[in-house]
Amino acid sequence: MKRKDYKIYSLILITLIFLSSCKKALEIDPTTSYSSSNFWTETPQATAALYGAYTLLQGAMAPEFVLYGEGRADNVVINPLALSSQTLNLLTNNLNSSLPITSWNGFYQVVNQSNLILKNTLEMKAKGLYLGKDAEYASVRGQAYAMRAFCYFYMTRIWGKLPLVTQPLLDANQNVTIARSDTTAVYTQIQSDLDSASVMPIPAAYSTSSATRAQFTLGAVNALYTDFYMWRRQYRNALAASQKILSNSTYALASLYSASSTVDYNVNPALIDNTAYAQMFTKGFSTESIFEVDYNFAERATRSFLITVYGDLGFQPFFKASGYLSSKFTSTDLRSKINFDTNSGIVKYFEKSGFVRGTQDDKNVIVYRLADILLLRAEALNKTGDVPGAMTIVNQIRTRAGAVAYTEAAYAGLSTDQIEDLILDERARELCYEGKRWFDLVRTGKAIKVLQPINGLSQTENYLWPISLTEIRLNPLLDQNSYYQ
Template sequence: MKSKDYKMYSLALVALLSIFGCKKALEIDPTTSYSNSNFWTETPQATASLYGAYNLLQSAMARNVVYYGEARADNVILNPLALSSQTLNLLTNNLNSSLPVSSWNGFYQVVNQSNLILKNTLIMKEKGLYLGKTAEYNTVRAQAFALRAFCYFYMTRLWGKLPLVTEPVLDANQNFSIARSDTTEVYSRIQADLDSASLAPIPSTYGTASATRAQFTMGALNALYTDFYMWRHQYQNALASSQKILSNSTYSLTSLYSASSTIDYNVNPQLIDNTPYAQMFTKGFASESIFEIDYNFAERATRSFYITVYGDLGFQPFFKASGYLTSKFTSVDLRSKINFGTTGAILKFFEKSGFDRSTQDDKNIIIYRLADIILLRAEALNKTGDVSGAMTLVNQIRSRAGASTYTAASYAGLTTDQIEDLILDERARELCYEGKRWFDLVRTGKAIKVLQPINGISVPENFLWPISLTEIRLNSLLDQNSYYQ
C-alpha cells in the first residue's frame, strides 16, 4: 500500500483519504476514496477515516515490525538461502540512510491521518454534526490521539528526535519543512496524546471480541502507557497502568501446558496447533491479546508478510532462529514446540500442518498481549524492590508453558540487575519474534553487553537508526543522527 512517490509522501504525508477495503473486525462497510471537498460532511466519514488510519498502520508495520524489533538483536540469524542486502546490513549492524527500512514515511502517514481526524472532527462538532453523538465523537478522537501517540512512541525509540507534526498536510505540492524536536518534547507530546485519549474517554470494548482487539481500547491505551513508562524508567507509573490491565476481565492468559494431557507433542508436533496459545498467533484475537494489527487476505487482500521473514514452509525466509535463543529453552518448555522447527525455522506464526502460504500469509501482528504486560510489570516490581512479586509473575508465565518455576532459594541473594536478566530471558522466550527484543535490550541498557560480541555495537549513539536520505533531501531542516554523519 505504500506509494513510491516520495515527494507526495515527504515528511508528514499528504491528506490522502483513501480508505481501503472492508474490515470485518472493525465493522465498517466498504468505503471508496473521498476527495477533501466532499469529506467531513457527516459523521460516518470521520469514522471511515479512522479505519483508514488503521489500514495505514497495517502498511507501516507489515514486516517492518521484525526489522525494527528483531533484526538487530540476538533472536535471529541470517538464512543463507535468502540473502538480502538490507537484512544482512541489519544483522551485521551496518545501517545506512539508503536502506528502505530507514524511512519513517509509513508512520507519518498514520500521524497525518490522525491529524486530519482531530482537526476536522472538531470543526464538525462546531457545525453541530455531532449533536447528540458525543460518544461517537469521543470514540473517534480518542483513537486518533492513541494512534498518533503510538506512532510517535515507536518512532522516537528508533530515530530519537522527531519532527512533531500536529496539523494535517493538505497539499501534495506543499513545501513542507520542519526541524526535529528534542526527545523531551516528543515525550511530552506522547504523554499529552495518551492523556487526551484517556480523558475522551476511549472505550473499554467494542461490539465484538475481534474489534476490541483490533482497535485502541482503554486496555490497549494502558498497555501503551506501561510500555512508555518503562521506556522512561518511570516504574511507579508503569505499575499503576499495568495493574489496570491485570484487573481487567477482558484479558486472560491462553492455555498451553496441561499436566493431565496425554498428548506427546514430540511424537505429534502438529497437534500443538490446537492449543489456545498456538492459535493466538495463527488465528488471532485471543483472550490474551490486548492490541493487534488485523490482516485478512480473504476479505481485504491484506498481508503481514511474515512468510518473507519467518517460516521456511515452501518459501525461504530472511531469518532463522539463533542458537543463542533456542538454547534458552528446556526440553519441557512447550514454547519451543511452538516457536521452532527442527532446522531452525521460525514457525511461531504458522500452522505446523496444512499451512497455505498463498492465502494464509495474513497473520496478525500482536502489538501488546497480557504476557508482555505481566513481564514488564515484573521488571518494574524488581526495580522498586519487590523481588518476590516480580518472580511470582515470571513463574506465572513459566508455569503456563510447562517450564519449571524459580524457587525463592534459586534467586535469593541475586542483585537487582541479575533478577532483571532473568526477567529479560523470560521475555526472550515468551515474546521472541514479536518485535520486542531490540527494544528490551536498549530500554534496560544491556544492548552493548549482549550484542557487541554478535554485531559489534559498542556506543549508545549507534542505538538510533539513520534517517532516510530521501527524507533529508525533501526536508532541508532535517539533520542526520550523529553516528551516521
C-alpha cells in the same frame, strides 16, 4: 493503500485463492483519500477515516516491525539462502541512510491521518454534526489520539528526535520542512496524546471481540502507557498503568501446558496448533490479546508478509532462529515447539500443518498482549524492590508453558540487575519474534553487553537508526543522527 515498493518484499507470484473463513474486525470501508467538497459532512465519514488510519498502520507495521524489533538483535540469524543487503546490514550492525527501511514515511502517513481526524471532527462537532453522539465523537477522537501517540512512541525509539507534526497536510506525501524536536518534546507530545485518549474517554470495548482487539481501547492505551513509562524508567507509573490491565476481566492468558494432558507433541507436533496459545498467533484475537494490527486476505486482500521474514526454510525467508535463543529453552518448555522447527525455521505465526502461503499470509501483528505487560510489570516490581512479586509473575509465565518455576533459593541473593537479566531472558523466550527484543535490550541498557560479541555494537549513539537519505533530501531542515554523520 499502496505499499512501499521495497525490493525486500518481492514475492514469488502465487495464485490468490479466497478463504472460506474470515476474521472481520472493522465494519466500515476505510477511507484514506478525500474531496474537501463532499467529505467530513456526516459522522460515518469520520469513522471511515479512522478505519483508514488502521489501514495505513498495517502498511507501516508489517513486516517492518520484525526488522525494527528483531533484525538487529540476537533472536535471529540470517538465512544464507535468502541473503539480502538490507538484512545483512541489520544483523551485522552496518546501517546506512540509503536503506529503504530507514524511512519513517509509513508512520507519518498514519500521523497525518490522525491529524486529519482530530482537526475535522472538532469542526464537525462545532457544526452540530455530533449532536447526541458524544460517545461516537469520543471514540473516534480517542482512537486518533492513541494512534498518533503510538506512532510517535514507535518512531522516537528508532530515530530519536522527530519532526512533531500535529496539523494535517493537504497531501500525505507533501514535503514537510519541519526541524526535529528533541526527545523531551516528543515524550511530552506522546504523554499529552495518551492523556487525551484516556479522558475522552476512549471505549473499553467494542461491539465484537475482534474489534476490541483490533482497535485502540482503554486497555490498549494502558498497555501503551506501561510501555512508555518503562521506556522512561518511570516504574511506579508503569505499575499503576499495568494494574488497570490486570483489573480488566477482558484479558486472560491463553492456555498452553496442562499437567493432565496425554498429548505427546514430540510424536504429534501438529497437535500443538489446537492450543489457545498457538492460535493466538495463527488465528488472532485471543483472550490474551490487548491490541493487534489486523490483516485479512479473504475480505480486504491485506497481508502481513510475515512469510518473507519468517517461516519454513523451503520458502527461504530472511531469518531463521538463532542457536543462542533456542538454547534458552528447557526440554519441557512447549514454547520452543511453537516458535521454531527442527531446522531452525521460525514458525510461530504459522500452522504446523496445513498452512497455505497464498491465502494465509495474513497473520496479525500482536502489538501488546497480557504476557508482555505482565513481564514489564515484573521488571517494574524488581526495580521498586518487590523481587518476590516480580518472580511470581515470571513463574506464572513459565508454568503456563510447562517450564519449571524458579524456586526462591534460585534467586535469593541476586542483585536487582541479575533479577532483571532473568526477566529479560523470560521475555526473550515468551515474546521472541514479536518485535520486542531490540527495544528490550536498548530500554534496559543491555544492548552493548549482549550484542557487542555478536555484531560489534559498542556505542550508545548507535542505538538510533540513521535518518533516511530520501527524507533528508525532501526536508532540508533535518539533521542526521550523530553516529551516521
